[in-house]
Amino acid sequence: MIRNPFITSGYVSSEYFCGRKTESQNLIQEITNGNNLALISTRRMEKTGLIQHCFQDSEIRKIFYTFFVDIYATKSLRDFVFSLSKVILEGLKPFGKKALQHFWESAKSLQASVSFDINGSPSLSLGLGDIQSANTTLDEIFHYLNNADKPCIVAIDEFQQVANYEEGNIEALLRTYIQHCNNARFIFAGSQRHVMGNIFMTASRPFYQSVSMMHLESIPLPEYVAFAQHHFENDGKQITSSVIEDVYNRFEGITWYMQKMLHTLYNMTSSGSTCDVDMVDEALESVVDSFKYTYSEILFRMPEKQKELLIAITKEGKAQSITSGAFIKKYKLASASSVQSALKGLLEKDFITHEQGIYQIYDRFFGIWLKENY
Template sequence: MTKINPFITSGYISAKYFCDRITETTTLTRYITNGNNVALISPRRLGKTGLIEHCFHQQQIREVYHTFLIDIYATKNFQEFVFELGKGILNGLKPRGRKAWELFLKCLSSLRTSISFDFSGNPSWNLEMGDIKAPAITLDEIFRYLEEADKPCLVSIDEFQVIAKYPEGDVEAILRTHIQHCSNAKFIYAGLQRHMMGEIFTSPSRPFYQSTAIMELSPINVDIYTEFIKRHFAENKKKIAVETIQEVYKRFEGITWYIQFMANSLYAMTAEGEECTVDKVNFAIENILSQLNFTYSSLLFQLPPKQKEVLIAICKEGKAQEITSSKFLKTYKLTASSVQGAIRGLLDKDFVTNELGVYSVYDKFFDIWLRKRIS
């Protein structure tokens, strides 16, 4: 049988390829199996979705609950939210057999005529957005299913903070009302942008105030990651120097996805019987950047001039604070008004992240590529 690269960069395979998070898995599992909704907050690419999938694969959840993973990152309004919620639930039910998904379709009166079936008789979510003509009614039907389902349900909504940007001002209140009255389902609200998630769940004026347990993810300890990577190399008759792993961890600030991606590349570069030494880290990064060069060049070209100037200034700073201060403005020949306008666009497009007032380039590979370009 063909060996797989043990460092998974997307999706979830099994506990064997999942690094640590023992405490977080226990805590999240305890919360959701004891009737709590949970807000799971962390910077992007730190492993929120992987942790949720890992929890959903625990025996006490897998055998008792229906589990649904909903990603609303690309949604722009209430209609698109309802579309993704319905699609995610149907896709989650299909592997569980006809009895499971038939009840869901029975509840979806407003969409039943739009659902098609494949040659095996399984339903397909081939709807167009316009098929959801009354999203409030469709949402009522979805929650009726969750309440009547033959098993208790766990629903994870990824990138939950985007609902705060919907043009409809009452989506939080609508969802909170439905969730409050749905005893057969519990929800995990996964999100980044700590200030936005914090406002949704900790502001007394917001509908979700004090309605959830709150968890924050931190980077996995470097020693734990070192043992995880060394073990997988050793199991496949390869070696990796401790300083190699520590260099990767330091360069990418312990962020899970980048460590996995780099470990994946370093593993692929190392033959059986060989040792992966620290000098291979830069070689692996150069290979990755060469593959991304066209994409990054296009992204930079498409940026408006002011946004490009502010992005480069933040990149040069590394960790930029007080970006409207006279010192920052003078150093990079910017004006306060141009920075204020540009930073909104950069945050919306995910070029830049803001954690507790500290701005940095969101994509670490893009940051390295840009530094090389402007140095």
């Protein structure tokens, strides 16, 4: 039983998934019609949740093997191949010995082990060191995908990471494999919109015009009002629409922040009581306070110039022209060149986002903590 219906990590079931009916239908339709798809949004808009939600669709479950791999932490083809191998092995476990052995017989280069107990339940052992030749294992993986006994869907989250791999030619390599893999469909999800746009919409890049494009925006406010009120009422509680609207406006409807705030407000509201707008600030303070030691440690470890620029961008809210004399003077920064250097570090570490000429702090709760303390 779920004690709090506002899930902040992972996917549980359709009951706890807010809205996205149109997006779900479009995604399923694209895949079942044989198309590959690029799914693009800002981070924390719950792309992962949408994909997992679609993977639970009865038609998808009946027809396809589904594999979801997050490559955010990968830096090379070897990392990618390891992550994908592990996901496929885990994804095939529920289908039993025969399904696993089919993959194992295809991926002969993997120096790992799989064993089965007396009931046929598998035990897997796979480490990064088991990838002896990334190119060989990748070839074997695609051979498996193209010859699996069911069609496959492979969702690759944070796909923009491949543009930064140390090998430098991964887009072309993957594009070649994917265009010849008729038994699998691919979802390329990404949160850096300009990078994802460049990968799929630049004529000189390998993936140019090879996919359908889907942009994920905030869930409409009325859907969130209905969703939140339904779950409060299920436990004998009430929440006013003005509370949900207040939270929605503060965080621009970004799903994870909505869920985190509603999760906290739900816990604060006793059965038989009503959550009203006066409770929002208290809930926000509670959430931000729970992260304060993490934020202090992050700031302590951050180079001074990056820290100064991060605070300046946070105070500005939606910052533009941050190397201009006016911005540098306003926030007492050193120089345009030092701002450029600090900016590079903040973008690489995902402390800030840059879209359509606007710089913003990525973690909105961190931004609130910074404004309160600096």
